[in-house]
Amino acid sequence: MEDNFEHIVYSKNVIEFVTVANEFCLLLENSAKTDKLEFVETAQKLLPLLYLKASMLPKNELELEEEVEKFVTEADWEYIHSSVKTRMGAHDEFLEVFEDEMEYSDTPLISSISENFADIYQDLKDFITSYKIGTLEVMNDSLWDLNNNFYQLWGQKLVNTLRPIHKLIADKESLKDDDNISSSIHENIDLSGSIFSQRQREWGEENE
Incomplete structure (x- = not known):
């Protein structure tokens, strides 16, 4: 493969996607320090942009025989899930309609913003x-x-989660923090050896 900046991974669309994806990841990583209204309003702006930039990514072919390394651990996923779930509070769950299981279900299916965001975060x-x-x-x-x-x-x-986010903004529901959320929800999560303890500080410095 060519070892220069003309390679597809350095194309304009990929770089723009990386920029938006990084902003979305930072939003979730810092959700415990963001009030609910600001969190939801920022997510409302980033989700459509993230989808657009993802849809414009160039197609390519695999080059390596082995799978590429994955960095997000179960602890990382749980950290994001817990952070967003606590931040969203009573607004975390929503009725789901675009799931394969819905066709065979006699009862409404419940999904959650926090779980979807954690799954999206993992890939990004x-x-x-x-x-x-x-x-x-x-x-x-x-x-x-x-x-x-x-x-x-x-x-x-992503598109499923945009629906409840849009509804919260459009209906002007109570998005003020229900309580003063303490950062103590993270104290029981072991992040030793995780992607956070290894790289969060240096990435934070890059985005200052």
């Missing part, structure tokens, strides 16, 4: 991490994984 953060530290071959195959997962997994979760 894995890609961003590979993009920042990987070789061209790793970056290329991570892009392939991201494209595939967008159409098979997280793209649908």
Whole structure:
């Protein structure tokens, strides 16, 4: 593969996607320090942009025989899930209609913003991490994984979650924090050896 900046992973559409994806990941990572109204309003703006940029990613072919490394751990996923769930409070759950199980269900299906966001985060953060530290071959195959997962997994979760986010903004529901949320919800989550303890500080410095 060509070892230069003309490679597909450095194309305009990929770089723009990385920028938006990184902003979305930072929003979720800092959700415990953001009030509910600001969190929802920011998500309302980022979700459509994230979908648009993902739909414009170039298609490519796999180059490596082995799968690319994944960086987001179960602890990382739980950290994001718990943070967003606590931030959303009573507004976290919503009725789902775009699920395969709905066809065979006699009862309404319940989904959650926090679970969908954590799943989306996992794919985005894995890609961003590979993009920042990987070789061209790793970056290329991570892009392939991201494209595939967008159409098979997280793209649908994104548009599903935009519905309740839009409703909260449109109806002007009570988005003020229900209580003063303490950061103590994270104290019982073991992040040793996780992507956060390894890289969050250096990435935070890059985005200051």
